[in-house]
Amino acid sequence: MSVFREVSPASRGRLNLVYEQTERCIRAVQAKDDRFDGWFYTAVRTTGIYCRPSCPVVPPKVANMRFYPSAAAAQAAGFRACKRCRPDASPGSPLWNERADLVARAMRLIADGVVDREGVQGLAARLGYSVRQVERQVRAELGAGPLALARAQRAETARLLVETTAIPMGDIAHAAGFSSIRTFNETVRAVFARTPGELRSRARGGGRENSPSVLALRLPFRRPLCPDNLFGHLAATAVPGVEEWRDGAYRRTLRLPHGHGVVSLRPEPDHIACRLSLTDLRDLAAAISRCRWLLDLDADPVAVDEQLAMDPLLAPLVHAAPGRRVPRTTDPAEFAVRAVLGQQVSTAAARTHAARLVLAHGTPIEDREGGLTHLFPTPEDLAGIDPETLAMPKSRRATLLGLVAALVSGEADLAVGGDWERARAQLDTLPGFGPWTVESIAMRALGDPDAFVGTDLGVKAAAGTLGLPTRPAALAEHATSWRPWRAYAVQYLWATGDHPINRIPAEEETA
Known part of the structure; x- marks a missing residue:
């Protein structure tokens, strides 16, 4: 029986979230099973980075592993994205498409950019709940609030545009939803441990560049x-x-x-x-x-x-x-x-x-x-x-x-x-x-x-x-x-x- 079949993360309820099942997460990381990508994120205490479960580097010591339910939660805890496995670009959690509760509905709307366009108040209005209720339930399950989750999505959008196009950085900041070029620069550096310019220079070494x-x-x-x-x-x-x-x-x-x-x-x-x-x-x-x-x-x-x-x-x-x-x-x-x-x-x-x-x-x-x-x-x-x-x-x-x-x-x-x-x-x-x-x-x-x-x-x-x-x-x-x-x-x-x-x-x- 494969490791994935043994620890299949087919949970559908708040009390059975995969990232809370430490032994299962450890086995998935040690097996580098990519089918767990997006279910949880592994942060390494000694290096300050977070990864997909399938990261190709040598798995860290168990004592140094920390598990988070979202990239935003890992970022909020002070970890930055791994440069090898690009955890921010992994498939999304199946839970948000399988479930119809408040948190799943909120995640579908955040992915569609509602927070960037209408703010958390707009998100709450669409869901029919108060801002406080939405903040509390999303944070309890995802380890981060709607703004942090939207920020993580903006960072991924920015990285895509920086690395795959020649579009000016100011235009990218606007396109990714940042309020200013300064916020854009600070976020990219915090999440990826590189400036936007360094990301672009590194990506050009791979020879991939799109037209605007x-x-x-x-x-x-x-x-x-x-x-x-x-x-x-x-x-x-x-x-x-x-x-x-x-x-x-x-x-x-x-x-x-x-x-x-x-x-x-x-x-x-x-x-x-x-x-x-x-x-x-x-x-x-x-x-x-x-x-x-x-x-x-x-x-x-x-x-x-x-x-x-x-x-x-x-x-x-x-x-x-x-x-x-x-x-x-x-x-x-x-x-x-x-x-x-x-x-x-x-x-x-x-x-x-x-x-x-x-x-x-x-x-x-x-x-x-x-x-x-x-x-x-x-x-x-x-x-x-x-x-x-x-x-x-x-x-x-x-x-x-x-x-x-x-x-x-x-x-x-x-x-x-x-x-x-x-x-x-x-x-x-x-x-x-x-x-x-x-x-x-x-x-x-x-x-x-x-x-x-x-x-x-x-x-x-x-x-x-x-x-x-x-x-x-x-x-x-x-x-x-x-x-x-x-x-x-x-x-x-x-x-x-x-x-x-x-x-x-x-x-x-x-x-």
Whole structure:
């Protein structure tokens, strides 16, 4: 049994956080197991640095190890980032995507840049709690408050721009969210033990430098990762003008807080190659966060697969292609609209309906590297739509217009830091919303890992093939053993069918 399997960090509650389990952390560090990266950080008392568990240097003496739940907590304790393993660039903790409590919701919002844009008061307002409550709960679990966590994220954004571009330092300070060049310099020196100029000089020795308009980044993930259904699903359902598969990469437009962007995401053996073109560099951290969310890169595939493989009917699927992720979205409102357009029609028909909306109501953009033409329309863009222009049944028109009205008014809140169960309840009240639509949105827009589309035709067909119950109620009862990972079970069930969503397209399919 591997060290990782022995100490799998599949905890979901405050009382079972990995960094508090000293013996487990020690064994993970001594094994240099990279699947623990992001679960906790190891600080070395004698050197004053903190590292990933998988740091390639010789593990320190146990007596000198200290464990922290976040890079911000290690920085607040006076430790600086290791120059070898770059702990600030490790995958995020799976806990923030697995859970729906206050701290997890806060972390998703911080990653999306809410603290930088709206301050801690804005964060608290979005969560529906007082600033004091948010500060207390986040600090208790993460070892640092929201401001410190946002500061750590700003430092990582700054390092990326310093090391990979020739952009002037003053512009980088502004883009990373620092209030002044002095604060930028002090933070970089404190976190990385180098000045911004020294970071840039050292990075240039590696020969990597981006243009100001296009950034080439590496997005890490926990192994294993099966790209087939992940990229296959995104490519097969791509809306023309908004998404495309080109030269072995999934590309799409992004609507961001300060402007827009275009991203290209290509699967590689040990990372996702990411090319970002942004109209405003202040959106870099948010764009990276949304791309990671889209590809479910912070998941813990070992914990997921271990649980699902306990079912003997699912086990062969899990063992054949471990590490399946849930393809999500960069814009929850966009996906909700597309889910309605996809009700009771084929994938091709859903794409056609969405493409018509994009051409009529989307925002035109320029794509210098491909064939993308528009941003997907916002609910506000669709609010005044003439229902007679929609080539779909009258009942589905009413469903779409009801959703748009609820999104504009706030009666349906699908925001990244929203409450999953409240969002489900809000969607349930809308006309034309049944279990398939609600759970599809919960799975791919809200990111609930336990969302389950038991009434989906592909799921029912797979159930029949595998000898599982096919009636929704009976299948739901059987699926209780898959909890809290039923959304991942759906990916394995869908993979039994011969459908383009299950495979990365060959170049001739997209020529």
